[in-house]
Amino acid sequence: MAMLLKHVRASSSLLKQHVTRAHLLSRPFTTTEGHRPSIVHKRSLDILHDPWFNKGTAFSMTERDRLDLRGLLPPNVMSPDLQIERFMVDLKRLEVQARDGPSDPNALAKWRILNRLHDRNETMYYKVLIAKIEEYAPIVYTPTVGLVCQNYSGLFRRPRGMYFSAEDRGEMMSMVYNWPAEQVDMIVVTDGSRILGLGDLGVQGIGIAIGKLDLYVAAAGINPQRVLPVMIDVGTNNEKLLEDPLYLGLQQHRLDGDDYLAVVDEFMEAVFTRWPNVIVQFEDFQSKWAFKLLQRYRSTYRMFNDDVQGTAGVAIAGLLGAVRAQGRPMIDFPKQKIVVAGAGSAGIGVLNAARKTMARMLGNNEVAFESAKSQFWVVDAKGLISEGRENIDPDALPFARNLKEMDRQGLREGASLVEVVKQVKPDVLLGLSAVGGLFSNEVLEALKGSTSTRPAIFAMSNPTKNAECTPEEAFSILGDNIIFASGSPFSNVDLGNGHIGHCNQGNNMYLFPGIGLGTLLSGARIISDGMLQAASERLATYMSEEEVLKGVIFPSTSRIRDITEKVAAAVIKEALEEDLAEGYHGMDARELKKLSEDEIAEYVKNNMWNPEYPTLVYKKE
Ligand SMILES: NC(=O)C1=CN([C@@H]2O[C@H](COP(=O)(O)OP(=O)(O)OC[C@H]3O[C@@H](n4cnc5c(N)ncnc54)[C@H](O)[C@@H]3O)[C@@H](O)[C@H]2O)C=CC1
Ligand SMILES: CC(=O)C(=O)O
Numbered sequence: 307m308a309m310l311l312k313h314v315r316a317s318s319s320l321l322k323q324h325v326t327r328a329h330l331l332s333r334p335f336t337t338t339e340g341h342r343p344s345i346v347h348k349r350s351l352d353i354l355h356d357p358w359f360n361k362g363t364a365f366s367m368t369e370r371d372r373l374d375l376r377g378l379l380p381p382n383v384m385s386p387d388l389q390i391e392r393f394m395v396d397l398k399r400l401e402v403q404a405r406d407g408p409s410d411p412n413a414l415a416k417w418r419i420l421n422r423l424h425d426r427n428e429t430m431y432y433k434v435l436i437a438k439i440e441e442y443a444p445i446v447y448t449p450t451v452g453l454v455c456q457n458y459s460g461l462f463r464r465p466r467g468m469y470f471s472a473e474d475r476g477e478m479m480s481m482v483y484n485w486p487a488e489q490v491d492m493i494v495v496t497d498g499s500r501i502l503g504l505g506d507l508g509v510q511g512i513g514i515a516i517g518k519l520d521l522y523v524a525a526a527g528i529n530p531q532r533v534l535p536v537m538i539d540v541g542t543n544n545e546k547l548l549e550d551p552l553y554l555g556l557q558q559h560r561l562d563g564d565d566y567l568a569v570v571d572e573f574m575e576a577v578f579t580r581w582p583n584v585i586v587q588f589e590d591f592q593s594k595w596a597f598k599l600l601q602r603y604r605s606t607y608r609m610f611n612d613d614v615q616g617t618a619g620v621a622i623a624g625l626l627g628a629v630r631a632q633g634r635p636m637i638d639f640p641k642q643k644i645v646v647a648g649a650g651s652a653g654i655g656v657l658n659a660a661r662k663t664m665a666r667m668l669g670n671n672e673v674a675f676e677s678a679k680s681q682f683w684v685v686d687a688k689g690l691i692s693e694g695r696e697n698i699d700p701d702a703l704p705f706a707r708n709l710k711e712m713d714r715q716g717l718r719e720g721a722s723l724v725e726v727v728k729q730v731k732p733d734v735l736l737g738l739s740a741v742g743g744l745f746s747n748e749v750l751e752a753l754k755g756s757t758s759t760r761p762a763i764f765a766m767s768n769p770t771k772n773a774e775c776t777p778e779e780a781f782s783i784l785g786d787n788i789i790f791a792s793g794s795p796f797s798n799v800d801l802g803n804g805h806i807g808h809c810n811q812g813n814n815m816y817l818f819p820g821i822g823l824g825t826l827l828s829g830a831r832i833i834s835d836g837m838l839q840a841a842s843e844r845l846a847t848y849m850s851e852e853e854v855l856k857g858v859i860f861p862s863t864s865r866i867r868d869i870t871e872k873v874a875a876a877v878i879k880e881a882l883e884e885d886l887a888e889g890y891h892g893m894d895a896r897e898l899k900k901l902s903e904d905e906i907a908e909y910v911k912n913n914m915w916n917p918e919y920p921t922l923v924y925k926k927e
């Protein structure tokens with residue numbers, strides 16, 4: 307007891323010292339020199355989950371190797387003093403958050419309570435999440451997950467998922483076996499370089515992979531024992547994190563070029579060697595790498611990029627809903643004039659998919675594809691993108707406006723968003739810019755000139771503070787005859803005349819769980835454009851005519867399990883039609899092909915995990 311008290315006193319006096327990075331890093335670790343080692347009969351996660359032996363981030367690298375812990379903890383080995391400092395900083399931060407935090411001041415506290423339940427009892431956690439998905443999706447997912455990622459150093463308690471760092475080069479093929487599950491169905495991986503609209507959060511981005519996988523379990527019924535959140539830590543270019551001694555990731559600038567690719571290649575090889583049937587969802591990679599990695603892997607591995615492909619599918623479903631909401635048939639989509647603010651992974655993904663959808667409706671040929679591009683005006687941080695742009699991003703080039711034609715329209719290279727909206731009078735204004743408030747009052751006023759009978763505003767950037775405008779702003783300026791969707795949830799707006807302005811949530815959460823589940827259950831070798839298109843079309847037709855005319859173009863999150871089942875069935879059907887399906891467990895491709903539409907739906911339902919306690923029986927080893 308006396309020893310214990312001495313230790314506590316020593317720790318608390320340490321907290322009073324002014325802690326600088328150099329000071330902390332130079333302090334030697336507390337050692338057990340002179341003490342005999344403790345014999346443990348456990349390794350891997352069992353050690354981390356055992357409060358008697360767990361040292362968390364303080365396990366040294368040699369201990370991590372000895373105890374099969376490599377990859378199960380963030381890469382930065384911390385001294386016990388630093389661990390305590392990190393805990394205290396977090397405690398104090400919570401006090402600040404309670405005053406100046408997000409719109410729900412208790413959001414972070416709710417996340418902690420749910421997270422503790424997740425650590426203690428997974429079945430109960432998912433029972434709660436599924437039953438109250440509308441209430442808790444905004445906690446485990448956007449917007450609160452953004453805040454969680456920003457504060458991850460402080461919130462980190464028990465590790466969840468795996469970390470593959472630049473320091474693990476040459477080791478990944480063996481360390482992947484440190485993960486205790488024999489079967490993994492879904493991996494969500496990020497390199498933390500663009501977390502929601504919050505920029506480079508480095509290793510802290512693992513929170514988004516965890517949040518997305520929560521939705522895989524809750525919406526798609528993927529077995530929680532078979533999901534794996536992954537953080538690829540190649541460093542960070544966030545200078546604040548680099549200077550923070552409490553940061554949990556590698557304290558170096560990001561690898562680039564071939565060095566970067568070598569790490570991601572090694573990771574892909576390692577996970578597909580151990581789990582050949584796994585599906586890997588790439589999440590929140592900066593645009594610079596998002597497209598390159600997608601092209602590099604998509605024809606060899608079962609993978610997709612959620613920000614590029616999932617977002618595109620959801621946006622297309624929403625855009626088609628907006629056409630229907632005008633009382634017009636979907637086939638009128640190619641007549642829509644669309645202004646897109648943001649030309650990153652999400653914006654370009656949407657533009658490419660929207661152009662292809664229009665081209666298909668116009669005859670599915672070269673001429674149709676060429677003519678469809680004239681329906682889009684793309685504005686990025688430098689303004690309207692035209693052929694006159696110097697060093698134009700090759701991904702944006704197909705959408706650069708022709709200079710002569712722009713001149714006729716009274717526009718120029720770099721024209722501001724408000725000028726573009728004034729001149730184009732678009733049917734749709736879609737934001738994937740990560741700039742909160744970009745659709746200013748002036749821009750929304752300009753949209754009053756829209757030639758549409760029911761203009762649509764998609765403020766899709768996340769989290770909430772990054773939304774290009776709020777529904778209140780949109781409805782108050784443009785009246786109730788608009789369609790509004792946002793990436794993060796907002797409440798409907800009471801327009802004061804007995805009318806309600808409906809706020810849709812336009813988020814890739816309506817597709818990625820179904821894309822993953824459909825791919826898993828079909829056993830498709832790859833995820834084709836056709837499968838993604840089938841997913842998007844199913845979402846587009848999910849809403850009834852009556853709902854759409856009321857301005858409800860996306861289902862409420864309470865229906866996410868149902869929509870996911872239907873999306874998954876559509877993906878399976880398409881995989882079968884394209885001869886990509888290889889079957890899953892007892893259902894081989896031949897059997898799958900014999901299933902009717904109703905039987906496919908039943909097959910999906912029957913293979914979704916439900917949060918029920920199984921009966922347990924003890925057996926001696
Ligand atoms: N609702 C949803 O389902 C999804 C939403 N997103 C959101 O989309 C946003 C963007 O994601 P990425 O494309 O990956 O990011 P990014 O950083 O690659 O792209 C941002 C783009 O916005 C442009 N931009 C910056 N300032 C601007 C301004 N003042 N006016 C017009 N454009 C401006 C940039 O030039 C760039 O082209 C993020 O906030 C993310 O959370 C992303 C995926 C899905
Ligand atoms: C929703 C999402 O994937 C994003 O904001 O990045």
Ligand SMILES: [Mg+2]
Binds near residue numbers: 502589590612613
């Ligand atoms: Mg994302």
